Amino acid sequence: MLDYGSGNVRSAVRALEKVGSELSGTRLEGDLQVELTADRDAAVAADGLVVPGVGAFAACMAGLNALDTQGILAERLAAGRPVLGICVGMQVLFEAGIEHGVETAGLGLLPGRVELLHAPVIPHIGWNTVSPPADSALFAGVGAGTRFYFVHSYAVHAQVGDRQSTAYAATLAEHGESFVAAAESPLLSATQFHPEKSGNAGQLLLGNWLRSLAPTEGVAPAAQLGPVKQGES
């Protein structure tokens, strides 16, 4: 987990450790270590890298730029190593963020801009449903109607046709308007919600991602997971 001063990441570390301790049937079984690190080499070499993030887009980008996160991620992606962005850690993967009228360049790995959500009540705080693509690896085994915990005011607004975007597969959610709740490309995964704060549903999703770091030959990740019942999270 990349440590660039983005506030409380204890829960995320602990949730990954818990899910990791329950992994079975992968090379990571019984051997998953979760480390908070600001070390460039460690961040490049890890099997998986989580980019957390809370607070302002610009403040997060300043912290990320100080660690040359752009370079770290470029090396990881070139080497075929997965990355998971959470909340503002997802937002910074896009081209730009606009907060209080000020545009800040993002890491530019995904197309799109992060803008204020238009809804009667902002921030969007609470448990909401999401609509993942049918073949999503991140949401494999997550039942319809499952809710995840969101807390944010900004998001990438969903455009008609986003689902067909070749850059990433979008999972949509709605608060006042439709927005991108999760993005998946072969190596980049990202969630606007907080899986580490989303109870069992969040742990299922983190487990899916951890499994993708060490796939088992011939077994699809989804096949190793029990389904989540409707409404359970």
Place this chain on the structure above:
Amino acid sequence: MPAYGKMGFMPVAVRVIPCLDVDAGRVVKGVNFTGLRDAGDPVELARRYDEEGADELTFLDITASSSGRETTYDIVRRTAEQVFIPLTVGGGVRSVADVDALLRAGADKVGVNTAAIARPELLSDIAERFGRQVLVLSVDARRVPEGSAATESGFEVTTHGGRRGTGIDAVDWARRGAELGAGEILLNSMDADGTRDGFDLPLIRLVRANVGVPVIASGGAGKAADFAPAVEAGADAVLAASVFHFRTLTVGEVKRDLAAHGVTVR
């Protein structure tokens, strides 16, 4: 409720939030869970509420001593490592440094109350440093008593657990607090608190009409049927302490009643 769902999505679920009063690391008020090893342990109670379906937890730290505050950080730390739902901690938060310490311990949100009345700029300082999503402004409101100077809304902010009026308009304070950087308003009705006669619906309606951030309604819950009217009045979340403490109600019972009234719950 605002109109959502043009794509067939359900709206964000109304949150049911149990509140635990913590004094020097122990939950106070009577707690009567069966099967708990230690009924006063906040971590164990937090886990129990999580299992019952709580959407979020709030710790209200009523510890007076500074050594007790250290114990609170430890409790927050242990809870955040074991319970994977959002945790808000309030009570005695006076500075940016207090917020920093609580967030580092593992709190997701921090409640600020009295200190912001004296120094409203505390709200903007916290929001600038950590983002408004961590900041809950707790407003202890009551109807202005006869003989005191009237406020425009008829409600005033109180301190000292509702015993002292400030003459500050409670609805205006909530609106200003949100402008200054509060991401949520925890609205405590001191008139309804302890009555178990239901939430203060006129107060909730007034604040909802004047504030664009989520409103958490608190004070007055006595039975499951009390919660749906608070949501209809505009609350985005409902918080209660004693009905959950004394096992008058479970979180599940509250959610079932809300759902029966057409309220979206998790």
